[in-house]
Each structure stands twice: as structure tokens, then as C-alpha cells.
Amino acid sequence: MKFLERPPRFLFFTGKGGVGKTSIACATAIALAEAGRRVLLVSTDPASNVAQVFGTIIGNRMTDIPGAPGLSALEIDPQAAAQAYRDRIVGPVRGLLPDAVVKGIEEQLSGACTTEIAAFDEFTALLVDSALTATYDHIVFDTAPTGHTIRLLQLPGAWSGFLDSGKGDASCLGPLAGLDKQRAQYGRAVEALADAARTRLVLVARAQRSTLTEVARTHKELAAIGIAQQYLIINGLLPEEEAKQDRLAAAIYEREQAALRALPAELAALPCDRVALRPFNLVGLDALRQLLVATPSPANASEDEPIALDASSLGDLVDAIAADGHGLVMLMGKGGVGKTTLAAAVAVELARRGLPVHLTTSDPAAHLAETLHGSLEHLTVSRIDPHAETERYRREILAAKGAELDAAGRALLEEDLRSPCTEEIAVFQAFSRIIREAGESFVVMDTAPTGHTLLLLDATGAYHREVARQLDAKGAHYTTPMMQLQNPKQTKVLLATLAETTPVLEAAGLQADLRRAGIEPWAWIINNSVAAARPQSPLLRQRARNEIREIAAVAATHARRFAIVPLLKEEPVGVSRLLELAGRTIATA
Incomplete structure (x- = not known):
């Protein structure tokens, strides 16, 4: 597999939902661990399924995977991260400020954007050199589906820029001090993501026109923010021999081959691996070990046994x-x-x-x-459209609250509305x-x-x-x-x-x-x-x-x-x- 040749420390797997990112990330982590490396597999997906794939409880802590020496896993828990974030901010003032003020701060920190930035804090902590990750040779990231991942990978630069230019003392996340403490960490995260010697991004796709078009967009957007070391995996390809035995299989095979022939030029230029469709569910160590190696197709056994279904349409x-x-x-x-x-x-x-x-x-x-x-x-x-809704929201707030402000006050309001999580509020309103x-x-x-x-x-x-x-x-x-x-x-x-x-x-x-x-x-x-x-x-x-x-x-x-x-x-x-x-x-x- 090309994407596994001379692997850097950080490997990111991303792509449209359902293309097999988690399975390939897990199989990669196992392969690296069995090559004698110490590996940490991290899920940044708020709806992580790494635990189900391995059949063990993982959660928001580094957990050794039974049966896979050298491999640990971590599922970033957005809710637990948000609570820890709130505790860091509210804890020092609890008992010093009136209860009503503390309650108001907690209310400010109860929204979705707090959850996002708190999970993001945990993510960036894994990209910087620290005692937390010092013992690992590789950190493999199984990310959320494309849109969420692009936002996650853009956030180090977005929050760094917001903190560098921000003049206010509050945002929708509450006191900016909670963010400002992370400024240096965000900066180092940006450097790690842009360093091809340290970071490799693997785009996972299926041989479907819509999926490949989306992956091409992802490639461009992430290359634009400096993540240039990219590889492509086409996953779940139906073997040619199956197409000879079934009209359905023949139609699927031809559909996939047509999509591959029309591969966007920017993707065709990337190093590419192809992974065959498997007859088994990709759950458990044995199944995952077989994913990245060639295996024979199943025999023609039990071909005539009926498959009974009884369900609504x-x-x-x-x-x-x-x-x-x-x-x-x-x-x-x-x-x-x-x-x-x-x-x-x-x-x-x-x-x-x-x-x-x-x-x-x-x-x-x-x-x-x-x-x-x-x-x-x-x-x-x-x-x-998050961008259009955010712009609409900014205009509405400036018209409603900015009309009576002086120039300095209006500038402060505009600065606050440039917070990356303003988008969450705007999308909720829509x-x-x-x-x-x-x-x-x-x-x-x-x-x-x-x-x-x-x-x-x-x-x-x-x-x-x-x-x-x-x-x-x-x-x-x-x-x-x-x-x-x-x-x-x-x-x-x-x-x-x-x-x-x-x-x-x-x-x-x-x-x-x-x-x-x-x-x-x-x-x-x-x-x-x-x-x-x-x-x-x-x-x-x-x-x-x-x-x-x-x-x-x-x-x-x-x-x-x-x-x-x-x-x-x-x-x-x-x-x-x-x-x-x-x-x-x-x-x-």
C-alpha cells in the first residue's frame, strides 16, 4: 500500500461518510503496531464507532486494545471535553463571584460551539510535542465525515487569527481567557498540520461519481490551508470476477469502472491505492487484519438457498x-x-x-x-449554507445592535462576530x-x-x-x-x-x-x-x-x-x- 510507505508521525483519514474511513484507519493502526511501532488511534468523530469495530470499551481515555500489542485508542468525547472546558473556566471564579453571575457564565458555555471548541482543544493537544503523546511513534486520526473534518482542520488557523486580532473580552464561548491560554498550542498545531514530514492526509473514497467529486473538493480545500501531503484510497471495489456471475454485480462493476475512468484530474495525480470489497463485516481484529491484504473471493456454496425478507417498503x-x-x-x-x-x-x-x-x-x-x-x-x-447564514446573521446583529454604538463599540461588535463559532448560531437560526x-x-x-x-x-x-x-x-x-x-x-x-x-x-x-x-x-x-x-x-x-x-x-x-x-x-x-x-x-x- 502506497499510503503506508515511510509513514510520518501523524496520519489523517478523511472522506465522505460511509466510505470506510474507520475500517481503514483501524486496519492501518493494527498494521503499524504489528510492525513493532507504538500507535495511538484517535477518533475525532462526535459519533465515533471505533469501540464497536474493536469490540471493546474505549471512551475519552487512552485505552490498550486487547489482542493488539502496541496499539492504544482514544475517542474524543465532545460532551466530556465540554464539561472539562467549563470547569477550567468557571472553577476559578466559583465562590468568588455571585451565584447569579456564575450561572450566567455557565449558560454562555452550554451551547454547541463550546462543545466543538472543547473537543478541538483535545485534538490540538495531540498534535504538539508533550508528555501526553511522547511514547507513541504514530498517531492515526479517524476523523468525522468531510464537512466536519474540514472545519476541524481549519480551526487552528481560524482561532489563532481570531485571538491575534480580537479586542473583546467575551464571545459566544464566554470569557476569552479560556481560549487565549491555548494560543501557543494552536500555533504549534498549525505548524504540524502543514509539515509534510510529520503529517499525511489519506482521502478515502468509493468509486462513485458524487463521492469522488466531493473528495476532489476536499483535496483542494485542505491543500489551500497547507495540508499538501495527500494520498487517495478507493475502497470497497467489487472484484471483476463477481461481475461475470450476476446482472446486479455486473451493473455495479461497470458503474465503478466508469467512475474511475472519470476520476478528477487533481485526484488522478495523487498516489492511489485500491481496496477490494470484502464479503464479511469489518468488525474485530481478524477481519481488520484482512482488509489491506489480498483475499480470495468466496466459493459458490449455498447459492440456491433462499434469503427470506418480510418488510415494508x-x-x-x-x-x-x-x-x-x-x-x-x-x-x-x-x-x-x-x-x-x-x-x-x-x-x-x-x-x-x-x-x-x-x-x-x-x-x-x-x-x-x-x-x-x-x-x-x-x-x-x-x-x-453555513457561510451565507453566517453573513446574514452578522448583518442582522450589526443592524440591530450596532446602530447605536460609537465607532469603537461597533468595531468591538464586528470583532466578536468574526468568531469561528458564530457560524453555529447562524445555522441554528436557519x-x-x-x-x-x-x-x-x-x-x-x-x-x-x-x-x-x-x-x-x-x-x-x-x-x-x-x-x-x-x-x-x-x-x-x-x-x-x-x-x-x-x-x-x-x-x-x-x-x-x-x-x-x-x-x-x-x-x-x-x-x-x-x-x-x-x-x-x-x-x-x-x-x-x-x-x-x-x-x-x-x-x-x-x-x-x-x-x-x-x-x-x-x-x-x-x-x-x-x-x-x-x-x-x-x-x-x-x-x-x-x-x-x-x-x-x-x-x-
């Missing part, structure tokens, strides 16, 4: 949604499970019935336009506007991958608590966005997953997080099911059999209602193919 779910006449439909889940495609499919099926539908996305790496590839009567499409629309029509929202969505819901919850604190004492009536999300008559949350061990576990974890916030998911959707596509290829049939156990777990343990969407021969791009996803029957393969 996506169309059945849409029938029940349409009966309400209006409402918010939110697609949530891990990156790469097909939320964008499913959101578009639900929206076009509702619009086909003559219902007014607004399809929107909060995903920083959104590609709704590419998925729809056309228009439809009764359907409008939008995107919550999210709130979208929710209000669902009172009169259908709004279908394609959310960002799990971790980013949880941060958005954290902001929604913080806003609700602040409104409740101010208005409950007055006995005033109010409705917050969080209350609308908690009302099943107004909001239906659809959890998207794949019939694989890790995505199902992650969807179950997301469901638990939502329930703690008082939001009950309405249904699960198992997307891209190989079993429901009736394959004949031995490799695909083995993957189909692996799916049955996961589908049974969803039915028995996790979901009150669920639907299965089959893997299609053609990519579901365009209105007509999206309507195919709402098929009425799930057949026996």
Missing part, C-alpha cells in the same frame, strides 16, 4: 406520512448510509402526489442538486426558520451526519432551556424548535442505516441520544440492502446473508416500524430513479 412509510397533510420529516443517521438519497426520494414521492414539499439540507457537504438532477412540480429545494414552515406544508430535511446533527440539536436544546428559564417564571406561553421536534404530530424522524453491524449499532446509539432529548424516532429505513436486491454473485450473496442477522436485530430490538430499500443496479440519481426507491414489495431472493 419506503412507499408504505410515505403513505403514512402523506396522511398528515403537512409536517417536518427529518432523515438522520451516520454518514454514508444514504440520507440525502432517501430524503430526496421521500420528497419526490410526496410531491408526485400533488403535496407542497420543501426539501432542504443542513449537511455542510450537501449534494441534493446532484441527487435530484432535475425538478418536479410542487417541490422546492434549498440548502442551509434551522429554526425551516422548522416553522412545517406547520403549513411538508418540509423534508436531509441532516448532516450524526455527530454534526447532535451538535445542532445541542444548540436547539440550549435555546429551549434559555427560553424556558426566562418565560416559565412569567407564566407565558411559548413554543420552541425543540418542542416541535419532540411533538410526533409535527415531526417524524426517520433513522437511516445499512444492514451492517456498525451502522445498526450507531443508529441505535443515535436513537438513544434522541430519546434523552425527548425525541422519539418514528421509523427506521434500512438502505441499499443487498438481500432485497436478490443477488446471484457469491460475494454479494454472502453479504446478503450477513444482512439478515442485522435486519432481525432492527425488527426485534430497535424499531417500532421499519422499511427496507434494495440496492439498485443504477445509482438513484434523478427523479425517475428516486421514485423507484418507493417500490411496494420486498421480494424473497
